[in-house]
Amino acid sequence: MTIYERVKSTAQTQGLSLKQLESKAGLGDGAIYKWKKYTPRGANIQKVADVLGVSVDYLLGNTDNKHSDYRDRLFETKMLHFIQTLDEFDSSVKTNPFTDFVDQKENEAINEYNELMQLLTIASYDNLEFSEKLLMEKMANYSSRVTTLASSMLDRLTELLHEKETSNNDDKFVLDSHMVEMLNSLTEEQREKTINKAKSYLEGLIAAYEDD
Numbered sequence: 001m002t003i004y005e006r007v008k009s010t011a012q013t014q015g016l017s018l019k020q021l022e023s024k025a026g027l028g029d030g031a032i033y034k035w036k037k038y039t040p041r042g043a044n045i046q047k048v049a050d051v052l053g054v055s056v057d058y059l060l061g062n063t064d065n066k067h068s069d070y071r072d073r074l075f076e077t078k079m080l081h082f083i084q085t086l087d088e089f090d091s092s093v094k095t096n097p098f099t100d101f102v103d104q105k106e107n108e109a110i111n112e113y114n115e116l117m118q119l120l121t122i123a124s125y126d127n128l129e130f131s132e133k134l135l136m137e138k139m140a141n142y143s144s145r146v147t148t149l150a151s152s153m154l155d156r157l158t159e160l161l162h163e164k165e166t167s168n169n170d171d172k173f174v175l176d177s178h179m180v181e182m183l184n185s186l187t188e189e190q191r192e193k194t195i196n197k198a199k200s201y202l203e204g205l206i207a208a209y210e211d212d
Contacts (some may be wrong), residue, residue, distance in 0.1 A: 001061060002035075002036070002061075003035055003039075003040070003045070003059055003060060003061065004032065004033075004035040004036045006058070006059050006061060007021070007032055007035065007048055007052075007059055008032075010052050010054060010058075010059070010066075011052065014052065016052075018032050018033065021048065021051060021052070024051045025044070025047040025048045025050070025051045026047060027044060027047065027048070031044070032048070042056075045059060045060070050122075053066075053124050053125060053164075054066040054124075066124075074119065075116075075119045075120075075122065075123040075127055076123075076127055078112065078115060078116055078119060079116060079127070079131045081112060082109070082112040082113065082116055082153075083134060083135065083138060085105065085108050085109045085112055086109055086138065086142070086146055086149070086150055087138070088105050089102070089105035089106055089108070089109050089146050090141075090142050090143055090146040092105050093143045093145050093146060094143060106145075109146075109149055110149065113149055113152070113153060116153065117156065120156060120157070120160055121160070123160075125161065125164050128157055128160055128161050128164070129161060131157055132154065132157040132158060132161060135150055135153060135154050135157065136154065138150065139151065139154065
């Protein structure tokens with residue numbers, strides 16, 4: 001699969017036309033279509049990857065893991081370390097609440113919290129969702145002193161997830177409206193054939209997914 005084919009396929013699964021993708025990525029009209037014949041610049045591939053929420057390596061066909069790029073792995077590592085620090089902070093609060101070690105762990109947690117806040121916008125949806133669930137589970141047992149910091153992070157995770165969901169829904173609405181307009185322009189016979197072909201295509205995708 002070429003980079004053009006992979007970009008087009010990934011965009012379609014997210015309800016995006018190539019024109020919409022070009023607009024969101026700040027590329028000119030027809031820029032991605034030219035990738036059929038010409039190798040795009042790295043900066044432009046990165047822009048498209050950012051919009052689609054996948055790694056450059058995935059678009060280049062170097063991996064089948066959509067979120068394998070360095071930035072996403074960096075976020076995952078930082079988040080897990082932050083939660084580990086929260087655990088240690090919470091343990092120290094419950095066992096020796098008035099020692100310097102507690103203050104040390106609190107400062108470590110605050111520093112890691114600030115670092116993560118800078119990385120949240122580059123995290124994939126899957127990583128944000130995983131972090132939200134893990135943090136919610138942990139918070140149930142945290143002391144109030146630790147919960148304050150954890151809760152602030154959780155609020156930001158939830159906010160970003162909502163933004164991504166809203167953005168995806170808006171894109172799908174635009175595409176759906178266009179499809180309805182297109183179908184209405186067809187004759188009844190053409191419309192029925194188009195719908196049947198779409199059903200067959202979807203059934204094939206589902207069957208392939210189930211086989212995997």
